[in-house]
Amino acid sequence: MDEENIAGFREALAEQHPSNRGTYACAALDRVITDLAYDHRTECDGGDCRTCEGLxxxxxxxxxxxxxxxxxxxxxxRRRGNRRWFWSR
Structure with a gap:
């Protein structure tokens, strides 16, 4: 873990719309996990593997x-589409 990488990712999060930051962070984490799983498949024999269990x-x-x-x-x-606001009546 490197402070420079953390700062870079925090910058990338700050550039996202506030309501999209959680989605962006989750997608980035999902990508990392998927990459790790893909790389690990070449190392693993498919037996009782703690890394596979964790992934x-x-x-x-x-x-x-x-x-x-x-x-x-x-x-x-759905809620937004069906809601009638008092000023739109």
Missing amino acids: NEAMTLAVASVRSMVANEMTWQ
């Missing part, structure tokens, strides 16, 4: 996070 758990959390974000956005879209 599997991380991917499970990543997929659950993305699905939750999509579900929240879809719920918000």
